[in-house]
Amino acid sequence: MQYLADRTLNSPTNHLKEYQIAVEALGRAPDFDPQLDASVRVQAARLRGKLARYYKLVGIHDPILVDVPKGSYALSFERRTPSPNPQPPAVETGPAALEPKAPPWMQYRIVPALAILAVTFLAGGIAMYVINHRTAQPAAKPGAADRLPVALQTFWGPFLHGPEKPIVVYSNAIFVGSAETGLRYFEPSRDNRDQMIQHYTGVGELAGVLDLDRVFQKSGAQFRIKRGGLFTFDDARSNNLIFVGSPMENLTLRQIPSTQEFVFQRVATGENRGGEVIADLHPRPGESGIYSPTSKAGGEDVDYALIALMPGLDRSKSTIILAGVTTIGTQAAVDYVSNQSNVEELLKRLNVASGSEMKPFEAVLRVKVASDVPMESQLVDLRRTDH
Numbered sequence: 001m002q003y004l005a006d007r008t009l010n011s012p013t014n015h016l017k018e019y020q021i022a023v024e025a026l027g028r029a030p031d032f033d034p035q036l037d038a039s040v041r042v043q044a045a046r047l048r049g050k051l052a053r054y055y056k057l058v059g060i061h062d063p064i065l066v067d068v069p070k071g072s073y074a075l076s077f078e079r080r081t082p083s084p085n086p087q088p089p090a091v092e093t094g095p096a097a098l099e100p101k102a103p104p105w106m107q108y109r110i111v112p113a114l115a116i117l118a119v120t121f122l123a124g125g126i127a128m129y130v131i132n133h134r135t136a137q138p139a140a141k142p143g144a145a146d147r148l149p150v151a152l153q154t155f156w157g158p159f160l161h162g163p164e165k166p167i168v169v170y171s172n173a174i175f176v177g178s179a180e181t182g183l184r185y186f187e188p189s190r191d192n193r194d195q196m197i198q199h200y201t202g203v204g205e206l207a208g209v210l211d212l213d214r215v216f217q218k219s220g221a222q223f224r225i226k227r228g229g230l231f232t233f234d235d236a237r238s239n240n241l242i243f244v245g246s247p248m249e250n251l252t253l254r255q256i257p258s259t260q261e262f263v264f265q266r267v268a269t270g271e272n273r274g275g276e277v278i279a280d281l282h283p284r285p286g287e288s289g290i291y292s293p294t295s296k297a298g299g300e301d302v303d304y305a306l307i308a309l310m311p312g313l314d315r316s317k318s319t320i321i322l323a324g325v326t327t328i329g330t331q332a333a334v335d336y337v338s339n340q341s342n343v344e345e346l347l348k349r350l351n352v353a354s355g356s357e358m359k360p361f362e363a364v365l366r367v368k369v370a371s372d373v374p375m376e377s378q379l380v381d382l383r384r385t386d387h
Contacts, residue, residue: 003024004047007074027217039210044068064078148218152215153219154354158358159221160221166240168224169241171245212244237312237314240312262362304365306333308360328369328372328374329369333365364382
């Protein structure tokens, strides 16, 4: 936002372009191609959502409204006309507040055919960009990791400095059906491959891959990228792995050793049947052991996400799972472990000193969501699993 404000105020006649923002503000290489990399559009959408949220809450009395109008990257400034008796945002109370709402997974997981196709093409474009961009870069120079904060070097160390490039595996769920008949998840027990099949990747997974790319760029390291459907057991045996997305959609995660404390489950009964939750396999006395997303009409949604570090199939390798119940939760999980202050908090809670070796753990994040943007993530449960 600071970059956009500077250009808008100091060069009002210079119309901002994606290429200019990518190279000057996001640190992209001169060969940046907006057709293959949607990072500028993704970041602009996130900024737009965060501004809208700010003016509904903290900035409800601000005299000037700042926005990023769609179709432009120049900021707009508008003087707010105060109402005679400004009212704070309404908060539901009483029995109505306890009524079950439609879960967020219905918003993010069940999407129209055209939206699935659009996101599919976007996934392919970002994947091709990351592959081409990272492969074209020269090998990392000694000392390049000095640009990455020590906390992030500690957390990501095994993945940044291993003998082989780690593999980022992003979820790419299979759907069957069409726009006319509706779309649902592919089920091997009832569907055959002759039916129309669509691959769907959520925007949170895509934003997550871009966040990881930024971390690796700062360290001078590289990774390879695969969608879940192309991941093999040979990959699992011989590489450090970073899974981005729920095991419910990253099907390979269901077939290899996974988490010990927290798992993803689908709700079997009730009005939320088919919805997804994170279940605590060893809940403390008095706890339900279920982390279920909630959604309030016109209010703030809550999602949950899992962050887990564990040994790979080959015990000399490491695996990280970054997965939300919804695609927005997945984005929040990657955001969390890409942020210096968050990782410093995580290391402190794990009693791991910066610069020392990471130990296996599993953690649950509570994510506040507004306008399909993760606004705030809080670590609500954390367990070491190296015992």
